[in-house]
Amino acid sequence: MAEPELPADPKPATQLVQANSATRALNILGDRWTLMILYLAFQRVRRFDEFQGRIGLARSLLIDRLRRLSTVGIFKKVRYQERPVREEYHLSQMGLDLYSLALMIIRWEKRWFFDPANPAHRLTHNACGKEFTPEFRCRHCGELVSPRDVYVEEGPGAGFEPSPPPRTQRRSIVPADNLNQGNPILDRAFQVLGDRWTSHVIASAFMGRRRFNDFQAALGVAPNILSDRLTRLVDLGVLRRELYQQRPERWEYRLTDEGRDLYPLIAELNRWGDRWLAGDKGPPLITYHRTCGHVLEAKITCDQCHEEVTAFTVTQA
Secondary structure: OOOOOOOOOOOOOOOEEEOOHHHHHHHHHOEHHHHHHHHHHOOOOOEHHHHHHHHOOOHHHHHHHHHHHHHHOOEEEEEEEOOOOEEEEEEOHHHHOOHHHHHHHHHHHHHHHOOOOOHHHOEEEOOOOEEOOEEEEEOOOOOEOOHHHEEEEEOOOOOEEEOOOOOOOOOOOOOHHHOOOOOOOOHHHHHHHOEHHHHHHHHHHOOOOOEHHHHHHHHOOOHHHHHHHHHHHHHOOOEEEEEEEOOOOEEEEEEOHHHHOOHHHHHHHHHHHHHHHOHHHOOOEEEEEOOOOOEOOEEEEEOOOOOEOOOOOEEEO
16 A cells, blocks of 8 residues: 655645546546446447446446436436336437547557457447557647647636545445456456546646645545555556655656556547536646647547548447
């Protein structure tokens, strides 16, 4: 277990944290079961019993997640039976706009944990008819984008906002030795991303934060939770620890190559949050592509033909 540095003062319940669109998105999406529901929704699963049969989630938990997704506008309920009333859960435009995020989740897992038996790793681009791995490119210059190719400046929505309240449910993490055991639904990616605080730590690391107190100040997270998530990400190979002080021992947490390759996913979270959650103030941060100098507008392309892909041009094995 990582040893936390002692905070100067206890954090108040209404602590202000830096506004960030990726963080806002993760407050909605950073949950294993939510990610699994969305994955199935993109496979055209729409009915409650279908979701429950495919995931095996307790009825009360599934009701809770579907209600949350409907409340924020990701799902819209469509009645298909009057007596008794039965409704389907259809992705709204807000929900469909998450497809590029889904592709970036698949991209990361396929690149690092490829399993030919996993249908999510066997996507076909209908335009060229080939199996492909999604690419993350700049829409202006067409070049591939990595975290070293961008820089960030404050946007019109920069500032501070209240940290999100703690959740009542337990974190949805599965022990590492149970990864990919008979469940083809992106277990490794959901292990890394399917917990709000784990995802927040990764997003914060891309903002250049490395030390325990820096993560805590930015996220407003309890020390014991932060310590647990940092240790978890080190165990998973996303972060590595580097000693920067001997007495007492103090550590920095830096992204590994595997961790840095999560950048397209974080960038898509930020884009989605800017579009749907920024409100009237506008985006808190603006990302620029160093290569061409434009504000980064990304497109997801096929690595075989390099044409843009969408939810309507991809099929799964």
